[in-house]
Amino acid sequence: MKIEETADKSFQSHLAENPYPGRGLVIGRSQEDTWVIVYWIMGRSTNSRNRRFVAEGGSLKTEPVDPKLVKDPSLIIYEAMLDIKGAYLVSNGDQTRTMYDVLRKDGTIEEALATREREPDSPNFTPRINGMLSFSGSTAKVVLAILKANPVDPAYTDRYYYYPSMPKAGLGVGLTTYSADGDPLPAFDGDPLLLPCRGNGEAVLESYWNALNVENRVSMAVKEITKQGTQSRILIKNRF
Numbered sequence: 001m002k003i004e005e006t007a008d009k010s011f012q013s014h015l016a017e018n019p020y021p022g023r024g025l026v027i028g029r030s031q032e033d034t035w036v037i038v039y040w041i042m043g044r045s046t047n048s049r050n051r052r053f054v055a056e057g058g059s060l061k062t063e064p065v066d067p068k069l070v071k072d073p074s075l076i077i078y079e080a081m082l083d084i085k086g087a088y089l090v091s092n093g094d095q096t097r098t099m100y101d102v103l104r105k106d107g108t109i110e111e112a113l114a115t116r117e118r119e120p121d122s123p124n125f126t127p128r129i130n131g132m133l134s135f136s137g138s139t140a141k142v143v144l145a146i147l148k149a150n151p152v153d154p155a156y157t158d159r160y161y162y163y164p165s166m167p168k169a170g171l172g173v174g175l176t177t178y179s180a181d182g183d184p185l186p187a188f189d190g191d192p193l194l195l196p197c198r199g200n201g202e203a204v205l206e207s208y209w210n211a212l213n214v215e216n217r218v219s220m221a222v223k224e225i226t227k228q229g230t231q232s233r234i235l236i237k238n239r240f
Helices: 003-016 095-104 109-113 201-211
Strands: 024-029 035-042 051-056 059-064 079-084 087-091 128-136 139-149 157-162 171-176 193-196 217-225 232-238
Touching: 003 171, 003 193, 003 201, 024 087, 024 128, 035 079, 035 087, 035 128, 035 171, 035 201, 051 217, 051 232, 059 217, 079 095, 079 217, 087 095, 087 217, 095 109, 095 128, 109 128, 109 139, 128 171, 139 171, 201 217, 201 232
Parallel strands: none
Antiparallel strands: 024 035, 024 171, 035 217, 051 059, 059 079, 079 087, 087 128, 128 139, 139 157, 171 193, 217 232
């Protein structure tokens, strides 16, 4: 099977045919040879669906659509993308700020996430998914990480780090919070997914948005970054 076929199969089974993969992120290269960072949110409850993305410079954050409907902002309002020192950060929670603060002091993403746990939303114990695209001269590096509840005792957190080789144009690597819908929701399992990133930033945004379940998708963003990592722009699609 060709590598593109493997990516398409993962895209179809894990996203297009899956009613609830939850929040997800992908770091890859478009076919225009720009870098792309994809991030989306989904929701089943009114509280989770009462959100949208807003961008300020290189920062992407969530905000409530109707502030009066917000019951608990702690896990749904956060910065999802931040930039620092030639590095582009993405995550599904306020650990984006944790990574930013530690990197600003010349620390590492591993040191930052060592201070964090899986989300405290029992019984789901939602994983924290994280990504970093960094540049050193003309060399780019991708780091992915997922923090999950220990399967024996969810009071503890297991941390998994991945350092994939650079994907070729048209491909990316990604993580989602869940494997499928359920009660409780089953955490993502296995290695990062190989996924397609065809076309330019707009095409990537549309393909992923159209793949997600219509009832559960909430917002999606694509940060498109120049090949050298010097400039970026954010594209957004909100349900509300």
